[in-house]
Amino acid sequence: MDDDGPLGPRELRAWLAFLEAAHLVEHEVQRQLKRDGGLSHADFEVLLKLRTADGRRLRMSDLARQAMISKSRLSYQITQLERAGLVRRTACDGDRRSVWAELTGAGAEALARVRPGHRRVVRDNLITQLSPEELDTLGDALGRVAERLRDA
Template identity: 50%
Template sequence: MGETRWLDDDEMRAWEGFLAAGALLNRRIEQQLKEEAGLSHAQYEILVRLERAPGGELRMTELADALLTSKSGLTYQVTQLEKAGLVRRRACPTDVRGIFAVLTEEGRRTLHSAAPGHVALVRRLLIDHLTRDQLAVLADGLGAVGRRLRDDAGE
């Protein structure tokens, strides 16, 4: 297997910073969305993806892929959104196994109501603490990691 390449001080600092920032950001975002909109972060992201999609709908498999979640996890979240009247499902007319998640008007209103507070929090906790150069480096670096992980998962 070879010798372990231990993390040096800078690498460890980056790793620990990534872990702490991710956990703390996620906790605060979950809290804010639950309190202000009655949504989980996953549910908010589902509404965002559906609003961006043509016709406000996506196949469940495409939605799971876009959100980097399991089909069962997505099914649970969509069921909760469906119970709240924010999303509905419809069968695919060309594939009996295909199901679409469709954003309802109530879902669109809920998203538009939740978005300003969510964006303000993301700005306050992350974006406004970084320079434009830092944002570019962060986006490039995490984008490269994400692409690599997606490529590795496709093998």
């Protein structure tokens, strides 16, 4: 296999199918989240990370790392979520350089409102289109890709 040459037919087919499916599923998720709760997918991910965190809060730097976005992008996003009353920033005791992002009650309610629709969209547009074996293969394969990129 020539790593510098053009993608072969099998490689190109897999790449283009991955791109198209990812974009189309993302589009459906975005539509549902916007319709059901006025949230972007990025907002949803941040709220979900906070919801599952110990004490429903994370240091901004940890949240940026977990959400895989830049600190400046996260700061802007948290400002928007803060204005909507869905999160709040608080100082970290003992570390004046760090700031917590904390899920508010309204943020938890917004997340609860959109989660059933989110699950439905993911199932309808991805999960039910694949056999259990294909789900396992997809999960294993994409998990390896993510692990390699995370480690890089």
